[in-house]
Amino acid sequence: MSAPSPLLVRDLVVSFDGAPVLDGVSLTVPPGHRVGLVGENGSGKSTLLACAAGMLAPTSGAVSAPADVGYLPQDSGLDPTATVGDVLRDALAPLHRLTAEVEHLAGALAARPGDAATSAAYDDALARAVARDAWDAARRAEVAAHALGLERIPAARPVGAMSGGERQPGALAALLVRRPDALLLDEPTNHLDDAALEFLEAELVAMPGAVLVASHDRVLLERVCTGVVDLDPRHRGTDGVGGASWTGSFADYRAAKAAARRRWEEQWLEERELVADLRERAVTREGAVAHGRGPTDNDKFVHAFKGSRVQTAARRRARDAERRLERIVRDPVPRPPARLRLDVDLGPAGTSTAASGIRVRDLEVPGRLRLGRLDVTSGEHLLVTGPNGCGKSTLLAALADAGRHRGVEVGGRVALLAQDTTVAQPRRTPQQLVAERQGVPEAEARSLLLPLGLVHPRDVARPVGDLSLGQQRRLALALVVLTRPDVILLDEPTNHLSLTLVDELEDAVDASPATVVIASHDRWLRRRWGGPELALGPAPRRGSSGAAAASTVDR
Secondary structure (H helix, E strand, O other): OOOOOEEEEEEEEEEEOOEEEEEEEEEOOOOOOOEEEEOOOOOHHHHHHHHHOOOOOOEEEEEEEEOOOOOOOOOOOOOOOOOOHHHHHHHHHHHHHHHHHHHHHHHHHHHOOOHHHHHHHHHHHHHHHHHHHHHHHHHHHHHHHHHHHHOOOOOOHHHHHHHHHHHOOOHHHHHHHHOOOOEEEEOOOOOOOHHHHHHHHHHHHHHHOOEEOOOOOOHHHHOOOOOOEEEEOOOOOOOOOOOOOEOOOOOHHHHHHHHHHHHHHHHHHHHHHHHHHHHHHHHOHHHHHOOOOOOOHHHHHHHHHHHHHHHHHHHHHHHHHHHHHHHHHHHOOOOOOOOOOOOOOOOOOOOOOOOOOOOEEEEEOOEEEEEEEEEEOOOOOOEEOOOOOOOOHHHHHHOOHOOOOOOOOOOOOOOEOOOOOOOOOOOOOOOHHHHHHOOHHHHHHHHHHOOOOOOHHHHOOHHHOOOOOOHHHHHHHHHHHHHHOOOEEEEOOOOOOHHHHHHHHHHHHHHHHOOEEEEEEOOHHHHOOOOEEEOOOOOOOOOOEEEEEEEEEEE
């Protein structure tokens, strides 16, 4: 029996229209290992997964993968004409064939007990069946369907008639049941609740093959991954010596990356200081020797002798300085890129937040939310939690448009980061949108936008419709920040943002003097939250006289 194969990627280069997306990426994922793929928006995570799955041909480089590769793209990749039942039956079919093969070979071996070829084939088939837990596949399919919420969907419903929140778990269940030799997942935690996330994590840990997962879910990365590959370009790399791979936990990776960044910054600053010193030495002139004092009649010879030696030493130092400068110019330490962060307070600019609190009494949005009472004092930060459909987004939308809802009072300027980023004017550029909203010329809008670190300089003049979802999300956040609101409403703010920016956003929120309300399913954010929390229950039925269950908990 042949040993399971690892997933190998060697010197992968992918370019679109001459612009490189991946440049010489290499990684190895052995069977039984789980590697997290991270990086800023647009760093090539989805492109790398598509190449590893054989769905995209690289410009150069090579991929070596096992014969059975399971791939989950962000759009699920399911046939829209297939039904839910078809998807699960197709996932079980290879396992049923495998168990039938084992039974057939067992019978053949019983008939010919001394046949070496039959014995080897039986051993191989049995090992593959055991690794995939093939005899228990039907039960595992039922468990997966229940854990991922598929049992609520009729088996005859076509994939094309399912929502995105239904298609993704369906595709994920099929892959988990199948247990391929290599599993490639692109943001698999989208649309999953806490119970489904815990099920996914347990399944990935038990997966016998290689797992490569691109994810922004920090809890999943911490609980599941045995290594990390960071696609962000770094002079010192993730490991501090130029490499992109890190073996160990996600927490260890975060610490190593931060340390490597500090060393890079220190090295760059030291080199700048050295360059300034070398330039000063290189311009040393002979005339600087014994400046301002001429020799007396009795020491002309001594002065000339000593002066000559000093001048020779000065010229030697100048030549040495010039050579060292040339070496630095040929191979300088690159300047560390600006950190993607919110380097302005989220609070108001010179305005009082004394009246920026929130007061809700008997709020009702038919069929979506009923809330009897909510008080958020000025400057307080509140986390809103609850299952999908409980009314978190409805509550934030009502607070953002308080004038239209009886019993809702919100003081000061209000800004809402909605959960879904919509592009109403796809041909407008980020700097044009900022100029319009701020009432300033485009040049000034650019100078307001770039210091936030949310929109890359190359994207400031690009049409918003040409930006990725993550880039559009960054722009939406920038527009919120630039309003300098008294009350900030953030609906799933960590969705589609890079890990680095999510950390910096959370730090900025913690330091903000504004009143902040966050609705989030992000387990990492919820785990570290130290302030009050509003837990919403299931959405009320239409016509119900009872209020939606809600409780405020001070942590």
